[in-house]
Amino acid sequence: MDTQADINAEIAARAGEKGSQPRLDYPPYRSSVLRHPHHEPEPVDPEGVELWAPVFGHRDVGEAEADLTNRHPGEPIGQRMTVSGRVLDGDGRPVPGQLVEIWQANAAGRYWHQRDQHPAPLDPNFSGAGRCLTGPAGEYRFTTIRPGAYPWRNHVNAWRPAHIHFSLFGTDFTQRLVTQMYFPGDPLFDIDPIFQSVTDPKAREALIAAYDHELTEPEFSAGYRWDIVLTGSHRTLFEEDPA
Amino acid sequence: MNPSPGQTVGPFFHLGLPIDGGNELVPSADPGAIRLHGRVLDGGGNPVPDAVVEIWQADPDGNVVREAGSISRDGWTFTGWGRAATDPDGHYWFSTVEPGPTETGRPPFFAVTVFARGLLDRLFTRAYLPDPELFGADPVLSALTPERRATLITIRETRGLRFDIRLQGESETVFLSYPGQRQSWA
Numbered sequence: 082m083d084t085q086a087d088i089n090a091e092i093a094a095r096a097g098e099k100g101s102q103p104r105l106d107y108p109p110y111r112s113s114v115l116r117h118p119h120h121e122p123e124p125v126d127p128e129g130v131e132l133w134a135p136v137f138g139h140r141d142v143g144e145a146e147a148d149l150t151n152r153h154p155g156e157p158i159g160q161r162m163t164v165s166g167r168v169l170d171g172d173g174r175p176v177p178g179q180l181v182e183i184w185q186a187n188a189a190g191r192y193w194h195q196r197d198q199h200p201a202p203l204d205p206n207f208s209g210a211g212r213c214l215t216g217p218a219g220e221y222r223f224t225t226i227r228p229g230a231y232p233w234r235n236h237v238n239a240w241r242p243a244h245i246h247f248s249l250f251g252t253d254f255t256q257r258l259v260t261q262m263y264f265p266g267d268p269l270f271d272i273d274p275i276f277q278s279v280t281d282p283k284a285r286e287a288l289i290a291a292y293d294h295e296l297t298e299p300e301f302s303a304g305y306r307w308d309i310v311l312t313g314s315h316r317t318l319f320e321e322d323p324a
Numbered sequence: 325m326n327p328s329p330g331q332t333v334g335p336f337f338h339l340g341l342p343i344d345g346g347n348e349l350v351p352s353a354d355p356g357a358i359r360l361h362g363r364v365l366d367g368g369g370n371p372v373p374d375a376v377v378e379i380w381q382a383d384p385d386g387n388v389v390r391e392a393g394s395i396s397r398d399g400w401t402f403t404g405w406g407r408a409a410t411d412p413d414g415h416y417w418f419s420t421v422e423p424g425p426t427e428t429g430r431p432p433f434f435a436v437t438v439f440a441r442g443l444l445d446r447l448f449t450r451a452y453l454p455d456p457e458l459f460g461a462d463p464v465l466s467a468l469t470p471e472r473r474a475t476l477i478t479i480r481e482t483r484g485l486r487f488d489i490r491l492q493g494e495s496e497t498v499f500l501s502y503p504g505q506r507q508s509w510a
Contacts, residue, residue: 112442115367122501129426135405138392184340312504
């Protein structure tokens, strides 16, 4: 198995390649080798359903689902956090009333998942999944626990920086995004091939939340702000909902 | 504004993404239901057991649906959207109905999004109904070689349609980029 030094050398060889999105062909992330297309994507103009996104409503998502700390009788272990921000399209317009889903490890870095068997404790009071609908200004807000870093098997002694997985929809099907939010100053950034698959350092910054004291709640939770920008909408502002 | 980068769904998405009944756009017991299904395969022809496939489609009359309820299905409301995780054989399935054309004369398709562990960003594609007489009217299909075009066309079966997704290699599925994200591939 490769060492961290091998992976670091591969990361360094690709560093600085331009582009706002991850390289799909990024061998330092070993699982990507057989799972990325060789062909360039075919450029198409969106049509029909692609110009619209699925609709989610309050029948789909309860208010309580935005609080990951209240899903069990007891309090989860760890630092309570408020994570909030806005979902915007590429032109800076808010995406209102749309679904945001998150999942994450617990404070010890363990996922509530059969596949995560590393020797860190599960927390009986934290399962680590939540969802909400954005408000009129595209805003979302979750109450959760700060996740821990955790080991994985990409190479010997591989560790992932702490992160929260985010799944997002826009106003168009073509804006669908799944990504990860990271925490400022994480010492594991430089050695993580998933984070470094976004080879442009400027683009990587967009994945890092900012500590925000305005969001911090007295004697309750630490506040982190993270805005998410989707690609541009292909519809004009004046297009009405179809009948 | 620069779009936020995507990141892989990773190996633990079962915690956050699967939805009870998410793959049943209509109940599978509905006499009008069809099954849209297939396998997600990697460049070695191996199944991808940790992928998520989402579909978004028009109703049978070609209307874009504007109905909530994909997360809490009531068995009556057709929302046009579904999500399925692959099983250990890389197989996914939806029970649904065939979409109609959103524009007269154009071949109907399911819009498809694919996510997986090992796939650093989502991929978009289309699963067309097998109506070859309409393919000439479609700018995407007519621009492709017959071999590449075939990867976008579902295969009709008894009570259903088959659509395999090959992430890489021989018969690699044609994936799509829209104007909004072309710079992502630069």
